Amino acid sequence: MNSPAPHTFTVQLHDTDAAGVMFFAHLFRHAHDAYEGLMAEVGYPLDELIRNDEPRLPLVHAEADFLRPIRHGDRIEVHARVSDLAERHFTLTSDFLRDGERVASCTTKHVAATENGAVALPSGLAERLQDICPRLG
Amino acid sequence: MNSPAPHTFTVQLHDTDAAGVMFFAHLFRHAHDAYEGLMAEVGYPLDELIRNDEPRLPLVHAEADFLRPIRHGDRIEVHARVSDLAERHFTLTSDFLRDGERVASCTTKHVAATENGAVALPSGLAERLQDICPRLG
Amino acid sequence: MNSPAPHTFTVQLHDTDAAGVMFFAHLFRHAHDAYEGLMAEVGYPLDELIRNDEPRLPLVHAEADFLRPIRHGDRIEVHARVSDLAERHFTLTSDFLRDGERVASCTTKHVAATENGAVALPSGLAERLQDICPRLG
Amino acid sequence: MNSPAPHTFTVQLHDTDAAGVMFFAHLFRHAHDAYEGLMAEVGYPLDELIRNDEPRLPLVHAEADFLRPIRHGDRIEVHARVSDLAERHFTLTSDFLRDGERVASCTTKHVAATENGAVALPSGLAERLQDICPRLG
Numbered sequence: 001m002n003s004p005a006p007h008t009f010t011v012q013l014h015d016t017d018a019a020g021v022m023f024f025a026h027l028f029r030h031a032h033d034a035y036e037g038l039m040a041e042v043g044y045p046l047d048e049l050i051r052n053d054e055p056r057l058p059l060v061h062a063e064a065d066f067l068r069p070i071r072h073g074d075r076i077e078v079h080a081r082v083s084d085l086a087e088r089h090f091t092l093t094s095d096f097l098r099d100g101e102r103v104a105s106c107t108t109k110h111v112a113a114t115e116n117g118a119v120a121l122p123s124g125l126a127e128r129l130q131d132i133c134p135r136l137g
Numbered sequence: 138m139n140s141p142a143p144h145t146f147t148v149q150l151h152d153t154d155a156a157g158v159m160f161f162a163h164l165f166r167h168a169h170d171a172y173e174g175l176m177a178e179v180g181y182p183l184d185e186l187i188r189n190d191e192p193r194l195p196l197v198h199a200e201a202d203f204l205r206p207i208r209h210g211d212r213i214e215v216h217a218r219v220s221d222l223a224e225r226h227f228t229l230t231s232d233f234l235r236d237g238e239r240v241a242s243c244t245t246k247h248v249a250a251t252e253n254g255a256v257a258l259p260s261g262l263a264e265r266l267q268d269i270c271p272r273l274g
Numbered sequence: 275m276n277s278p279a280p281h282t283f284t285v286q287l288h289d290t291d292a293a294g295v296m297f298f299a300h301l302f303r304h305a306h307d308a309y310e311g312l313m314a315e316v317g318y319p320l321d322e323l324i325r326n327d328e329p330r331l332p333l334v335h336a337e338a339d340f341l342r343p344i345r346h347g348d349r350i351e352v353h354a355r356v357s358d359l360a361e362r363h364f365t366l367t368s369d370f371l372r373d374g375e376r377v378a379s380c381t382t383k384h385v386a387a388t389e390n391g392a393v394a395l396p397s398g399l400a401e402r403l404q405d406i407c408p409r410l411g
Numbered sequence: 412m413n414s415p416a417p418h419t420f421t422v423q424l425h426d427t428d429a430a431g432v433m434f435f436a437h438l439f440r441h442a443h444d445a446y447e448g449l450m451a452e453v454g455y456p457l458d459e460l461i462r463n464d465e466p467r468l469p470l471v472h473a474e475a476d477f478l479r480p481i482r483h484g485d486r487i488e489v490h491a492r493v494s495d496l497a498e499r500h501f502t503l504t505s506d507f508l509r510d511g512e513r514v515a516s517c518t519t520k521h522v523a524a525t526e527n528g529a530v531a532l533p534s535g536l537a538e539r540l541q542d543i544c545p546r547l548g
Contacts, residue, residue, distance in 0.1 A: 012307055013320055014162065016155035018209045019461050023151045024470045024519075025439035032436065033286055046287055047347030050430050059435045063474030072155045073321030108435075149447055150457055151440055156324050161333045161382075162306065165299035166425055173423055183424055184484030187293050196298045200337030210458030245298075288436065290429035292483045297425045346429045 004041050004132055006077040006097075007034035011070055022070040028062055031094045031106040034078040038092070042128035055119050057110040060089075068103040070096070076103070082133040083107065088118045090129055141178050141269055143234075144171035144215040148207055159207040165199055168231045168243040171215040175229070179265035192256050197226075198246040205240040207233070213240070219270040220244065225255045227266055278315050278406055280371075281308035281352040285344055296344040302336055305368045305380040308352040312366070316402035329393050334363075335383040342377040344370070350377070356407040357381065362392045364403055415452050415543055417488040417508075418445035422481055433481040439473055442505045442517040445489040449503070453539035466530050471500075472520040479514040481507070487514070493544040494518065499529045501540055 009030060017023040039046050049056065070076065077097045084091035089111040096104040112121045121129075146167060154160040176183050186193065207213065214234045221228035226248040233241040249258045258266075283304060291297040313320050323330065344350065351371045358365035363385040370378040386395045395403075420441060428434040450457050460467065481487065488508045495502035500522040507515040523532045532540075 010310075011321075012310055013154045013156070013324075014160045014303055014306060017150045018153035018155070018157050018458070019150070019467060019469075020155050021469070023443075024473055025151065025436050025443065028436035028439060029288055032288060032434075036284075036286055045347060047285075047345070047429070050287075050346065056430060058430075058432070058477065058480070060477050061475070062435055062477075064472070066469065066471050066473075069469070071321070072324065073319060147447075148458075149444055150461075151443060155321070156330060156332075158332070160306075161336055162299050162302035165302060169297075169299065169425060170423055173421075182484060184292075184422075184482070187424075187483065193293060195293075195295070195340065195343070197340050198338070199298055199340075201335070203332065203334050203336075206332070208458070209461065210456060287428045287430065288434045291424045292427035292429070292431050293424065294429050299425065 004038045004080060006079045007037045008075065008077050009033070011072055011074045011076065013072060016072045020069075020071065024064070024066060027064050027066070027070075027096070027104055027106060030076070030078060030096075031064070031080070031092075031108060034080040034094050035092055035108065038080050038132075042125065042132060044122070044125050044128070055112045055114055055122065058113055059108050060111050061109040062107070064104060064106040066104050068098070068101070070098070070103055074098050082129045084109075085126065085129055085133070087120050087126075088112050090121065141175045141217060144174045144217065146170070146213055146215070148209050148211045148213065150209060153209045157206075157208065161201070161203060164201050164203070164207075164233070164241055164243060167213070167215060167233075168199075168201070168217070168229075168245060171217040171231050172229055172245065175217050175269075179262065179269060181259070181262050181265070192249045192251055192259065194247040195250055196245050197248050199244070201241060201243040203241050205235070205238070207235070207240055211235050219266045221246075222263065222266055222270070224257050224263075225249050227258065278312045278354060281311045281354065283307070283350055283352070285346050285348045285350065287346055290346045294343075294345065298338070298340060301338050301340070301344075301370070301378055301380060304350070304352060304370075305336075305338070305354070305366075305382060308354040308368050309366055309382065312354050312406075316399065316406060318396070318399050318402070329386045329388050329396065331384040332387055333382050334385050336381070338378060338380040340378050342372070342375070344372070344377055348372050356403045358383075359400065359403055359407070361394050361400075362386050364395065415449045415491060417490045418448045419486065419488050420444070422483050422485045422487065424483060426481075427483045431480075431482065435475070435477060438475050438477070438481075438507070438515055438517060441487070441489060441507075442473075442475070442491070442503075442519060445491040445505050446503055446519065449491050449543075453536065453543060455533070455536050455539070466523045466525050466533065468521040469524055470519050471522050473518070475515060475517040477515050479509070479512070481509070481514055485509050493540045495520075496537065496540055496544070498531050498537075499523050501532065
């Protein structure tokens with residue numbers, strides 16, 4: 001399978017702040033939108049996981065680098081990929097591109113867990129994540 | 138009982154947008170914070186209502202008037218009061234004051250409901266709301 | 275000209291709250307996204323208005339009716355139209371549809387203003403808004 | 412001078428999501444609120460820096476560890492400290508405590524910059540940051 005389609009968005013007024021640029025925390029929101037899109041694409045939409053009380057995939061770590069100011073009206077492509085995959089967790093890395101230039105990047109680590117603690121990722125999900133990131137294989 | 142204490146906040150950077158003022162939708166968020174404070178004060182904290190699966194109090198209507206630009210660093214007092222109370226619903230009206238001047242106001246209507254539809258407000262809650270708004274009596 | 279294209283979005287996890295439905299204030303954010311889309315479509319993208327220090331179009335009133343719970347994963351179409359147009363202000367009304375059913379509606383009133391107070395809408399903008407809403411004519 | 416006072420907040424409904432816990436990106440918002448409080452405390456409120464077109468302090472990196480689920484109604488103390496200080500940048504580290512237990516931590520790196528690039532921190536600010544974090548000296 002090919003890489004997942006990029007998630008695209010236009011920076012809205014509410015993404016920005018009085019300093020005239022995107023407020024940094026909103027980048028994590030957009031990275032999560034890209035993650036939701038990727039999960040739907042591999043057949044594990046988050047809303048179903050949550051409603052069916054399947055293992056959740058809570059974030060245990062998130063980080064971002066802000067390379068260029070991002071401004072109101074900018075058109076951004078978010079390219080998300082699985083950058084690490086193990087039995088009980090996976091990591092996504094997203095590059096934020098504007099006109100082909102990387103303006104930010106974001107990494108989030110997700111652990112499969114029930115209320116009693118960490119568990120193995122659903123096997124189908126692990127296969128699908130592997131599938132879209134052949135370089136991990 | 139006296140009126141509920143005002144909810145106060147300082148306008149944070151993330152409340153503002155590239156036009157230099159508070160993004161309007163955030164006013165509703167702050168009005169909801171005042172509502173949460175009022176509910177805790179009358180002994181019905183929202184988090185307990187939600188966790189205990191008691192009747193929820195979903196909003197069916199919300200509106201706001203924006204009278205003056207609200208800016209980063211402004212210190213705002215939110216004065217919330219019960220402006221209408223009936224068997225199955227109540228309405229809150231909040232005035233947003235800066236240095237004693239009203240800069241915005243917000244009204245939200247809440248209906249008691251289970252998954253099967255509207256129900257009566259918990260009797261204790263109705264009494265407490267009446268209690269803090271004697272002019273309704 | 276035809277009506278503006280609807281603004282569509284999927285309800286993301288961050289749109290929802292612990293009560294399991296969309297947090298009401300986010301509806302206003304989505305209505306504003308539809309407004310930004312409409313302004314771009316008529317040739318007056320908000321980011322340019324703000325950057326060029328043209329008259330701003332601040333909201334003086336906003337209101338919404340919440341008709342049905344909106345849930346994580348719901349696919350929503352926002353149909354925005356100009357419902358009132360005068361020399362110095364205009365009003366937008368947006369219907370939120372899920373599978374063709376109206377689940378919410380939102381109205382926002384915008385006034386043309388400089389730092390010195392209300393002014394006439396840019397004439398080109400007034401014409402374009404009239405153009406996309408022939409029933410106002 | 413003593414350490415800055417902790418920034419405290421109660422987790423509001425809008426902080427949470429349909430999975431029943433705080434949506435991770437909001438932690439960064441709260442960390443920024445603590446940063447704004449710290450800047451006001453040392454005499455450099457962000458709103459004045461932005462309005463006076465002084466060097467801005469944009470974030471170039473942010474990261475967080477999420478150690479325990481944070482829930483609606485939780486009372487959180489954010490203890491922010493300067494964990495690194497150099498001529499042109501500084502780093503804040505914030506611990507999020509609930510009943511004395513650390514439930515999350517967040518680190519943000521800020522660079523002094525004008526539109527032309529990185530510059531030295533205002534000397535007064537550097538002194539004040541040093542002052543509240545004697546272990547850096």
